[in-house]
Amino acid sequence: MKILMKGNEAIGEAAVLAGCRYFFGYPITPQTELLEYLSRRLPEAGGVFLQAESEIAAINMVYGAAGAGARVMTSSSGPGLSLKQEGISFLAAAELPCVIVNVMRGGPGLGGIQPSQADYFQATRGGGHGDYRLPVLAPACVQEMVDLTVRAFTLADQYRTPVMILADGLLGQMMEPVELPAAPVNELPAKPWATTGCKGRQKNIINTLYLNPEELEAVNQRLQEKFAAITKKEARAEEYLVENADIIVVAFGIVARIAKEAVKVAHAQGIRAGLVRPVTLWPFPEKILAAAAARAKAVLTVEMNAGQMIEDVRLAVGNERVHFYGRMGGMVPTSKAILEQIRKIGGIVRGKYAVRPA
Amino acid sequence: MANTLFVRPETLTPDPFHYCPGCGHGIIHRLVAEVIDELGVRETTIGVASVGCSVLAYKYFNFDMQQAAHGRAPAVATGIKRVLPDRVVFTYQGDGDLASIGLAEIVHAAARGEKITVIFVNNANYGMTGGQMAPTTLPGQKTTTSPAGRSVDQAGYPIRVSEMLATLDGPAYIARVSIHNPPQIFKAKKAIRKAFETQLRGTGFTLVEVLSSCPTNWGMKPAEAFSWLEKNMLPYFPLGEYKAASGVSQDD
Numbered sequence: 001m002k003i004l005m006k007g008n009e010a011i012g013e014a015a016v017l018a019g020c021r022y023f024f025g026y027p028i029t030p031q032t033e034l035l036e037y038l039s040r041r042l043p044e045a046g047g048v049f050l051q052a053e054s055e056i057a058a059i060n061m062v063y064g065a066a067g068a069g070a071r072v073m074t075s076s077s078g079p080g081l082s083l084k085q086e087g088i089s090f091l092a093a094a095e096l097p098c099v100i101v102n103v104m105r106g107g108p109g110l111g112g113i114q115p116s117q118a119d120y121f122q123a124t125r126g127g128g129h130g131d132y133r134l135p136v137l138a139p140a141c142v143q144e145m146v147d148l149t150v151r152a153f154t155l156a157d158q159y160r161t162p163v164m165i166l167a168d169g170l171l172g173q174m175m176e177p178v179e180l181p182a183a184p185v186n187e188l189p190a191k192p193w194a195t196t197g198c199k200g201r202q203k204n205i206i207n208t209l210y211l212n213p214e215e216l217e218a219v220n221q222r223l224q225e226k227f228a229a230i231t232k233k234e235a236r237a238e239e240y241l242v243e244n245a246d247i248i249v250v251a252f253g254i255v256a257r258i259a260k261e262a263v264k265v266a267h268a269q270g271i272r273a274g275l276v277r278p279v280t281l282w283p284f285p286e287k288i289l290a291a292a293a294a295r296a297k298a299v300l301t302v303e304m305n306a307g308q309m310i311e312d313v314r315l316a317v318g319n320e321r322v323h324f325y326g327r328m329g330g331m332v333p334t335s336k337a338i339l340e341q342i343r344k345i346g347g348i349v350r351g352k353y354a355v356r357p358a
Numbered sequence: 359m360a361n362t363l364f365v366r367p368e369t370l371t372p373d374p375f376h377y378c379p380g381c382g383h384g385i386i387h388r389l390v391a392e393v394i395d396e397l398g399v400r401e402t403t404i405g406v407a408s409v410g411c412s413v414l415a416y417k418y419f420n421f422d423m424q425q426a427a428h429g430r431a432p433a434v435a436t437g438i439k440r441v442l443p444d445r446v447v448f449t450y451q452g453d454g455d456l457a458s459i460g461l462a463e464i465v466h467a468a469a470r471g472e473k474i475t476v477i478f479v480n481n482a483n484y485g486m487t488g489g490q491m492a493p494t495t496l497p498g499q500k501t502t503t504s505p506a507g508r509s510v511d512q513a514g515y516p517i518r519v520s521e522m523l524a525t526l527d528g529p530a531y532i533a534r535v536s537i538h539n540p541p542q543i544f545k546a547k548k549a550i551r552k553a554f555e556t557q558l559r560g561t562g563f564t565l566v567e568v569l570s571s572c573p574t575n576w577g578m579k580p581a582e583a584f585s586w587l588e589k590n591m592l593p594y595f596p597l598g599e600y601k602a603a604s605g606v607s608q609d610d
């Protein structure tokens with residue numbers, strides 16, 4: 001049965017159904033409904049909602065709770081995510097599973113409260129200090145807010161890693177019918193490493209300090225092996241009309257949905273356009289994109305920023321064929337504008353078209 | 359009692375402390391360990407080590423431990439305690455960690471009445487990074503970042519953490535103790551025990567501020583350092599219970 005839910009609330013409900021019983025957060029538009037929802041819902045489910053004194057405190061509460069073996073989540077937007085970065089680095093280093101939600105708004109600075117994708121670099125490059133990555137999942141509709149939240153908790157436990165959900169203000173605020181998971185998660189995977197009291201076993205330590213450089217290099221090597229395994233196995237993308245496409249549009253999140261409309265219209269007009277929508281931003285689905293774009297004459301990256309994912313697109317398909325269209329500061333590209341870009345690159349000539357790389 | 363002083367508490371691992379001669383951390387670790395032993399809660403205790411000279415506390419305490427980012431131990435302890443409310447959860451923090459970078463976390467953990475214990479080691483400077491000025495550095499005290507002595511015009515005044523937190527309703531027990539001589543060490547242990555017992559009763563936030571010495575960074579011999587502490591720190595940081603079930607008492 002489908003119910004109508006706001007994106008932010010859908011993440012909250014999905015988290016509860018995924019077995020998350022602890023949430024630590026701080027209000028910031030456009031993610032606040034998630035906090036408000038869980039402040040009602042978690043106590044009802046026997047869990048704890050705590051409004052922290054800051055995003056710094058919140059992420060460190062997540063560290064403690066994750067280290068104690070719980071499924072735990074925090075959420076924020078731009079400025080709050082910046083404050084969480086030290087904590088995220090610690091979580092990655094200590095290999096603590098948790099879910100971090102960023103409902104992106106326009107930046108830099110206080111920026112604005114309208115939707116944006118300007119935190120792509122921060123999310124996919126680690127964001128904090130040190131050599132680390134974390135899986136970043138990018139929903140494109142409210143249903144995916146649900147599905148990817150559940151997936152995020154699974155990945156977090158499977159790889160012992162923080163996982164980020166990178167949404168935006170539009171997805172967070174919009175309402176759509178969703179199908180919630182039929183069976184809630186009641187049993188969590190065993191976490192023998194958690195600090196729960198050492199009764200009947202050796203003590204457990206959750207730590208990120210290694211003063212001996214050889215030891216720290218070995219820790220880094222182990223982390224890199226994990227990142228390599230995630231890169232190999234967990235890259236996901238949605239493809240649309242990519243077969244024989246001359247132009248591949250690459251977009252994620254809400255922008256991909258808008259771009260899909262443009263691709264559909266272009267197709268109807270005789271332009272062989274297709275869409276690749278990365279669902280995981282890290283690991284970036286470079287193989288899927290490279291295969292889809294193998295015969296394409298041009299690749300158009302569309303983002304709500306000045307061009308960030310385009311760097312990953314170029315790494316996947318090379319520099320030459322890649323074009324960019326973006327809006328910033330909370331402006332959302334229209335499908336008409338994207339179609340215009342497709343036509344510009346496609347250069348329609350009497351029903352046929354020849355690509356002119358810019 | 360005298361005998362037990364020479365038995366290593368079960369709660370301490372065999373690892374030798376890395377602390378400098380005359381440093382207070384070793385004494386304070388031991389007091390915490392003895393209390394945990396006496397209360398019989400080693401297997402249900404989770405400690406949080408902070409960033410500072412005591413960052414390696416997780417090596418020395420023989421129970422589950424997490425090591426937190428600089429200043430954030432009270433938030434980490436909050437996360438643990440909320441998940442495991444029946445466990446004993448405590449933080450061990452220096453004055454730079456707790457009273458400077460982590461001031462927001464300690465104030466709010468106290469205000470929330472978070473049912474944790476905080477062992478707050480006040481040695482009037484930043485030990486680990488080489489003796490810089492801390493929020494607890496005394497007026498006129500020389501440190502590597504106040505080479506002419508802390509100027510109150512320029513750097514303001516020390517923070518009296520125990521007094522400040524005692525103004526809040528969340529704490530159930532707050533005391534300031536010292537370890538500059540054996541009778542004081544004995545009193546310090548009593549306060550630490552009271553704090554953990556209060557946590558076990560679940561009546562609120564508990565904190566013991568321990569005045570401690572840092573001979574290396576103070577540029578003194580261990581015995582001189584204890585005299586300096588007694589002469590200079592005690593007047594600025596009076597010892598006593600600032601919050602307790604039975605009321606407040608200040609030592610003479």
Ligand SMILES: Cc1ncc(C[n+]2csc(CCOP(=O)(O)OP(=O)(O)O)c2C)c(N)n1
Pocket residue numbers: 409410411412428451452453454455456479481483484485486487492
């Ligand atoms: C975010 C951050 N800033 C600075 C440091 C460097 N640092 C490590 S220990 C320390 C001071 C600790 O002093 P204190 O809390 O007084 O403990 P002590 O070493 O005196 O026991 C500092 C500033 C750090 N590790 N992290």
